[in-house]
Amino acid sequence: MTAANDTDSLTEPRDQLWEALGDGDETRAVAIVRRALATADPRQPNAVDRPPAEQLSAVGERILLELIAPAQERVGMAWAANDLTVAQEHVATAISERCIAAIVDATAPALTGSFVGRVLVACVDGEWHALPARLVSEVLRLRGWRVDYLGAQVPTEHLVVHADRTRAQAVLLSSSIPTHLPDAHNAIISCQGAGIRVLAGGAAFGPQGRHARLMQAEWARDAPGAATLLARNPTRPGARTARLPDVDLPHLADQEYTMVRRSKRQLVKQTLADVATGFPDMGRYNEYQLERTVEDIEYIVSYLATALYVDDPDLFARFITWAADILAARDVPPRCLLPALNSLLSQLKDFPRVVGILTAARNRLVYPPPAQPTASPG
Numbered sequence: 001m002t003a004a005n006d007t008d009s010l011t012e013p014r015d016q017l018w019e020a021l022g023d024g025d026e027t028r029a030v031a032i033v034r035r036a037l038a039t040a041d042p043r044q045p046n047a048v049d050r051p052p053a054e055q056l057s058a059v060g061e062r063i064l065l066e067l068i069a070p071a072q073e074r075v076g077m078a079w080a081a082n083d084l085t086v087a088q089e090h091v092a093t094a095i096s097e098r099c100i101a102a103i104v105d106a107t108a109p110a111l112t113g114s115f116v117g118r119v120l121v122a123c124v125d126g127e128w129h130a131l132p133a134r135l136v137s138e139v140l141r142l143r144g145w146r147v148d149y150l151g152a153q154v155p156t157e158h159l160v161v162h163a164d165r166t167r168a169q170a171v172l173l174s175s176s177i178p179t180h181l182p183d184a185h186n187a188i189i190s191c192q193g194a195g196i197r198v199l200a201g202g203a204a205f206g207p208q209g210r211h212a213r214l215m216q217a218e219w220a221r222d223a224p225g226a227a228t229l230l231a232r233n234p235t236r237p238g239a240r241t242a243r244l245p246d247v248d249l250p251h252l253a254d255q256e257y258t259m260v261r262r263s264k265r266q267l268v269k270q271t272l273a274d275v276a277t278g279f280p281d282m283g284r285y286n287e288y289q290l291e292r293t294v295e296d297i298e299y300i301v302s303y304l305a306t307a308l309y310v311d312d313p314d315l316f317a318r319f320i321t322w323a324a325d326i327l328a329a330r331d332v333p334p335r336c337l338l339p340a341l342n343s344l345l346s347q348l349k350d351f352p353r354v355v356g357i358l359t360a361a362r363n364r365l366v367y368p369p370p371a372q373p374t375a376s377p378g
């Protein structure tokens, strides 16, 4: 997202859109984005000298990335802080989708009908966060690409077949939740094995796309970055010889990932038993509370497996910090995560990478790093 500043013409619409999303007012939200489209400046070099169609595309891109996207990020922060319910979050997201559709409609006259190329945009199998992929698709369309937008959780085999059938120049793969990284890797390997170029993006791929690079995929922070990569090397071949995941990730040879993934059910069961022993109040939990606790423990084990997969203790530590913040915002002491981590440490004490990952996260929980200064670095 482009940084906003106080003189930015979108500051006011941003606050208005946020309020409309919070009120669940779709009509008002759509009117706000339409008005912003009509009044905002394109903010690109020599914009006023460009043909009106190009100016319209540039403003449309700004509204998508600098108005709608930040509103969605704010929805996520408000949910995390327990200021929005899950239902309100769903309402807001449905309205954001409607706002994107309004921008697509209003910018249609800017499309020339000739394309610079054809790409597929899809979410990794299991990934529900389709809205980021939709934003990427619409920006690329405005930049002249023919885009096949496949939406949420696309099974890899269908992705490869469709990319092949449409002779797409690249598959753009989106993922928000890191636990989908093994499936993302499978999609990357499968596409590349079929000669299809892959460009990955989304929060799951880690800071600076470190996990995408590990999996031999190209990575871009956002849609404009993807457009630049595609344009810089339009004929870059995707073909590689077929490979197994451990070619990219040699650490998988220690089998720690496979073992944790395969014994997930047993690990969750034992962790739940250990947590119940150390926390007798759990005996009074109702069915709903118990189900949520099981879900949380499953989530912890999934993140542990993912951190092993990409060999990144920081991935798990960041997840534990996130979980601690979510709990704290709901008046649950973050230290209640400790019994689960301790249980896993004792169950998996013979696995050095697991022990390293769990210990680093545990330390972060016990000795949280000092709060960062709010001023931006540099």
Ligand code: B12
Pocket (backbone or CB within 6 Å): 001, 065, 069, 070, 072, 073, 074, 075, 076, 077, 079, 080, 089, 090, 093, 126, 127, 128, 129, 130, 131, 132, 133, 135, 136, 172, 173, 174, 175, 176, 177, 178, 199, 200, 201, 202, 203, 219, 220, 221, 222, 223, 225, 226, 319, 322
């Ligand atoms: C809306 C939403 C949902 C909706 C999604 C509906 C939809 N149609 O998309 C629903 C309700 C389904 C959902 C479900 C869940 N969600 Co959710 N969700 C969100 C929320 C609020 C907004 C997502 C969004 O649209 N973001 C806006 C876009 C603009 O941001 P973006 O993702 O960074 O995308 C930009 C770039 O990354 C990049 N990009 C993205 N993809 C790609 C691809 C390519 C190729 C390129 C080049 C660039 C690129 O371009 C985008 C546009 O600028 C986020 C909060 C957030 N900060 O994003 C949480 C969030 C992602 N969700 C979260 C969670 C935990 C979940 C659930 C696990 C909750 C649960 N317990 O069920 C499930 C997981 C479901 C699953 N299996 O995938 C957490 C993830 C935390 C973590 N540890 O990773 C977040 C961060 C909320 C939070 N603050 O904690 N969620």
